[in-house]
Amino acid sequence: MITHQSVPRPADVADVRTTNLVVVLRFVRAHSPCSRADIAAATGLNKATVSSLVTDLLDRRLLRETGVTENRIGRPATMLVVDGSPYAAVGMEINADYLAAVAVDVGGRRLLSWRRAFDGTGGPARGTAALAALARRVVARLSADGRRVLGVTVGVPGLVDAAGVVRVAPNLGWHDVDLRADLHRALGGAVDVLVDNDANLGVAAEHRYGPHAGTPDLVYLTGEVGIGAGIIAGGRPLRGFRGYSGEIGHVPVVPDGPRCGCGRRGCLESVVGLAALIGAAGDGPPPTPEHLTTAVDDLATRAGAGDRQVLAALELSGTRLGLGLSVLANLLNPEKIVLGGYYVPLAPWLLPAARAELGSGVLAPDAGGAVLTASTLGHSAAALGGAARVLDLVDAGRIPLLDPA
Amino acid sequence: MITHQSVPRPADVADVRTTNLVVVLRFVRAHSPCSRADIAAATGLNKATVSSLVTDLLDRRLLRETGVTENRIGRPATMLVVDGSPYAAVGMEINADYLAAVAVDVGGRRLLSWRRAFDGTGGPARGTAALAALARRVVARLSADGRRVLGVTVGVPGLVDAAGVVRVAPNLGWHDVDLRADLHRALGGAVDVLVDNDANLGVAAEHRYGPHAGTPDLVYLTGEVGIGAGIIAGGRPLRGFRGYSGEIGHVPVVPDGPRCGCGRRGCLESVVGLAALIGAAGDGPPPTPEHLTTAVDDLATRAGAGDRQVLAALELSGTRLGLGLSVLANLLNPEKIVLGGYYVPLAPWLLPAARAELGSGVLAPDAGGAVLTASTLGHSAAALGGAARVLDLVDAGRIPLLDPA
DNA sequence: CGAATTAGTTTAGACTCCCAACTTAAGTCG
DNA sequence: CGACTTAAGTTGGGAGTCTAAACTAATTCG
Numbered sequence: 016m017i018t019h020q021s022v023p024r025p026a027d028v029a030d031v032r033t034t035n036l037v038v039v040l041r042f043v044r045a046h047s048p049c050s051r052a053d054i055a056a057a058t059g060l061n062k063a064t065v066s067s068l069v070t071d072l073l074d075r076r077l078l079r080e081t082g083v084t085e086n087r088i089g090r091p092a093t094m095l096v097v098d099g100s101p102y103a104a105v106g107m108e109i110n111a112d113y114l115a116a117v118a119v120d121v122g123g124r125r126l127l128s129w130r131r132a133f134d135g136t137g138g139p140a141r142g143t144a145a146l147a148a149l150a151r152r153v154v155a156r157l158s159a160d161g162r163r164v165l166g167v168t169v170g171v172p173g174l175v176d177a178a179g180v181v182r183v184a185p186n187l188g189w190h191d192v193d194l195r196a197d198l199h200r201a202l203g204g205a206v207d208v209l210v211d212n213d214a215n216l217g218v219a220a221e222h223r224y225g226p227h228a229g230t231p232d233l234v235y236l237t238g239e240v241g242i243g244a245g246i247i248a249g250g251r252p253l254r255g256f257r258g259y260s261g262e263i264g265h266v267p268v269v270p271d272g273p274r275c276g277c278g279r280r281g282c283l284e285s286v287v288g289l290a291a292l293i294g295a296a297g298d299g300p301p302p303t304p305e306h307l308t309t310a311v312d313d314l315a316t317r318a319g320a321g322d323r324q325v326l327a328a329l330e331l332s333g334t335r336l337g338l339g340l341s342v343l344a345n346l347l348n349p350e351k352i353v354l355g356g357y358y359v360p361l362a363p364w365l366l367p368a369a370r371a372e373l374g375s376g377v378l379a380p381d382a383g384g385a386v387l388t389a390s391t392l393g394h395s396a397a398a399l400g401g402a403a404r405v406l407d408l409v410d411a412g413r414i415p416l417l418d419p420a
Numbered sequence: 421m422i423t424h425q426s427v428p429r430p431a432d433v434a435d436v437r438t439t440n441l442v443v444v445l446r447f448v449r450a451h452s453p454c455s456r457a458d459i460a461a462a463t464g465l466n467k468a469t470v471s472s473l474v475t476d477l478l479d480r481r482l483l484r485e486t487g488v489t490e491n492r493i494g495r496p497a498t499m500l501v502v503d504g505s506p507y508a509a510v511g512m513e514i515n516a517d518y519l520a521a522v523a524v525d526v527g528g529r530r531l532l533s534w535r536r537a538f539d540g541t542g543g544p545a546r547g548t549a550a551l552a553a554l555a556r557r558v559v560a561r562l563s564a565d566g567r568r569v570l571g572v573t574v575g576v577p578g579l580v581d582a583a584g585v586v587r588v589a590p591n592l593g594w595h596d597v598d599l600r601a602d603l604h605r606a607l608g609g610a611v612d613v614l615v616d617n618d619a620n621l622g623v624a625a626e627h628r629y630g631p632h633a634g635t636p637d638l639v640y641l642t643g644e645v646g647i648g649a650g651i652i653a654g655g656r657p658l659r660g661f662r663g664y665s666g667e668i669g670h671v672p673v674v675p676d677g678p679r680c681g682c683g684r685r686g687c688l689e690s691v692v693g694l695a696a697l698i699g700a701a702g703d704g705p706p707p708t709p710e711h712l713t714t715a716v717d718d719l720a721t722r723a724g725a726g727d728r729q730v731l732a733a734l735e736l737s738g739t740r741l742g743l744g745l746s747v748l749a750n751l752l753n754p755e756k757i758v759l760g761g762y763y764v765p766l767a768p769w770l771l772p773a774a775r776a777e778l779g780s781g782v783l784a785p786d787a788g789g790a791v792l793t794a795s796t797l798g799h800s801a802a803a804l805g806g807a808a809r810v811l812d813l814v815d816a817g818r819i820p821l822l823d824p825a
Numbered sequence: 826c827g828a829a830t831t832a833g834t835t836t837a838g839a840c841t842c843c844c845a846a847c848t849t850a851a852g853t854c855g
Numbered sequence: 856c857g858a859c860t861t862a863a864g865t866t867g868g869g870a871g872t873c874t875a876a877a878c879t880a881a882t883t884c885g
Contacts, residue, residue: 255753348660
């Protein structure tokens with residue numbers, strides 16, 4: 016029997032430095048602009064230590080002095096803000112019908128945001144090649160701008176294990192694709208590559224850029240053909256034993272409902288997945304994958320126009336979604352649940368019923384505090400989350416150093 | 421809007437020492453007996469550093485030299501084992517029909533294990549008083565033995581918030597009882613007191629003392645009148661926003677099943693909770709709370725004797741339990757799921773069907789690796805977990821110091 | 826213009842880990 | 856039996872970190 020009684024990594028004095036560099040960096044990010052004295056007072060670090068840390072971060076161009084000083088008694092303070100512009104983090108996303116890439120600098124500023132239509136169902140070889148080509152272009156562009164690329168994270172709609180191998184991606188038709196190694200090779204081995212599930216990256220994006228950024232118990236729900244949850248619990252991503260957490264699509268919500276791909280009946284996904292949503296509105300045959308966006312827009316338009324059938328279908332779907340989410344909320348007690356993907360345009364009609372059901376279905380009073388909202392991050396949330404994931408590495412202690420130029 | 425963008429605590433050189441003391445302590449615990457040289461080789465710490473750390477731990481009597489040396493070429497090694505006997509951790513448990521207390525030393529050795537019948541439904545005042553009296557006796561006994569009590573953790577069947585206030589404990593009839601403060605006061609303010617949900621402590625016990633100790637993604641299921649899950653994810657307890665995680669009892673598993681206390685139909689708890697289990701075996705009126713243990717024993721006896729009705733009922737219950745667990749496993753992807761409480765004696769008949777259903781109900785291949793077993797910790801698992809929780813504090817860096825005697 | 830106030834730097838000291846040399850205590854072998 | 860080999864553990868010096876206290880710097884107040 017394998018014993019998991021692993022021993023944590025020892026620490027040394029350099030780790031103290033790293034920890035405190037991150038403390039200062041995060042403090043400035045959260046309280047920008049601020050002075051060295053502010054940092055010392057708030058963190059408890061000594062003034063001298065703060066000065067030393069700040070000098071280090073200025074050298075790395077992770078901070079910048081705004082020169083601006085305040086106007087009150089005593090010596091004026093030099094204000095600090097986050098810079099980070101010499102470093103870039105890249106996030107990418109492959110889906111059944113598009114590729115996306117987003118780059119941000121370490122200060123969090125959006126550097127580029129590309130999106131192109133793409134038939135993701137053409138097999139892993141073509142998908143990987145397209146991703147690699149896009150990644151190379153992004154990296155080349157960023158390098159040309161003089162930025163160092165700290166890493167690339169790719170989001171995939173499917174099960175991804177800890178090593179970055181895509182185990183199953185039903186909508187892409189992928190099995191056991193070692194995307195991480197392939198991309199790493201395609202980028203000349205020069206850039207760190209991570210691969211993760213799109214829901215996990217969605218929640219990473221919300222955790223860094225959403226209106227509730229920093230919420231330590233956060234859930235993000237992808238609203239695509241399939242439904243997946245990205246979970247942050249206790250401030251850290253919840254990945255599970257093999258990285259397969261968040262498969263909420265098969266919670267039973269409708270007794271004797273329609274048969275689901277998993278073999279059971281009335282699963283959340285088969286009832287409030289996108290196909291079901293469109294089907295429930297009841298106009299003819301289900302749309303082909305390429306026309307899902309149009310179909311959703313159409314649905315939203317009809318709902319906005321007061322179409323009774325659509326309104327009723329969306330309300331019912333909201334209730335069922337809320338039921339599924341109540342199961343999740345009972346298990347995880349999240350603070351925020353964010354709906355993403357195609358749920359966003361339909362949120363005005365889904366949310367009221369979903370919230371009501373969530374409130375009544377959670378055992379803890381007041382739904383355990385859980386608040387249900389729709390994402391405001393727009394399209395390519397997973398790609399944005401990929402970039403966020405790279406920035407998380409910085410926050411975890413991988414403080415980048417400027418090339419000796 | 422409250423921003424959660426909190427900044428982590430700064431580190432200093434003393435934290436390095438603490439971290440490394442824990443590294444050495446945990447290494448010895450996992451690889452006892454071992455030499456200083458073994459520790460240095462395995463952890464990467466310098467020999468000199470290890471010597472210094474070990475000296476410190478010997479002074480605190482957290483380690484002990486066994487004097488025993490090996491028999492091979494080169495200077496013989498002084499072997500080290502965990503001591504910890506001067507320090508005691510206490511766990512307690514209150515339930516509808518009993519009180520329990522367990523004490524262990526920091527080496528993990530069981531010091532005492534008390535259990536007494538008690539009517540927990542007599543209201544919070546009587547329950548708190550009884551717990552306090554028991555705690556005082558335990559602490560007095562340990563002190564008389566010359567042990568320093570590091571802390572007491574109490575398990576309660578209900579929702580407990582982060583401050584140790586029991587929000588709701590249905591089976592005890594408690595609401596908003598500040599048990600932590602009450603007990604802390606009753607113990608003269610001299611001992612740290614923690615309060616937690618019994619399922620959370622059950623999983624803490626399994627995580628430290630179970631056959632799969634150390635498994636970072638572990639779930640424990642209480643099998644009492646209610647069903648609750650204690651969750652460890654990524655090596656840390658999953659508590660959720662307000663500490664209300666693990667409420668698995670209301671996953672819908674039987675379409676149009678019996679009405680549950682929560683108002684819906686076919687909830688896991690109403691279908692495979694203890695009352696339902698006994699009811700499904702079909703002999704007369706449901707037993708009163710005091711006779712549940714007897715009723716379960718009777719069920720096990722009849723199943724062992726081959727009673728068709730009981731066997732069929734248990735198999736069906738196992739299937740439904742497996743269905744509920746598959747929802748949990750899809751969301752959390754645990755490595756081990758341990759059944760506790762009254763499920764243990766019934767496990768031989770519940771497990772096969774539950775495992776089959778779990779295997780087919782989880783989307784990830786091979787149930788995502790999840791293995792379902794019955795607890796081997798016996799009664800008072802929550803109390804044992806309470807003691808484990810106190811020891812977790814040591815592992816988190818609260819290294820105890822011997823009183824200057 | 827000097828006192829008060831606040832920001833930030835310098836310097837000395839304590840603590841930690843690491844490295845290299847050393848001491849200690851065995852077994853090995855001629 | 857004694858020199859050699861092997862391995863465990865200790866000692867002393869060095870580098871890096873934080874802290875405290877003294878110091879310098881820049882501004883407002885009176």
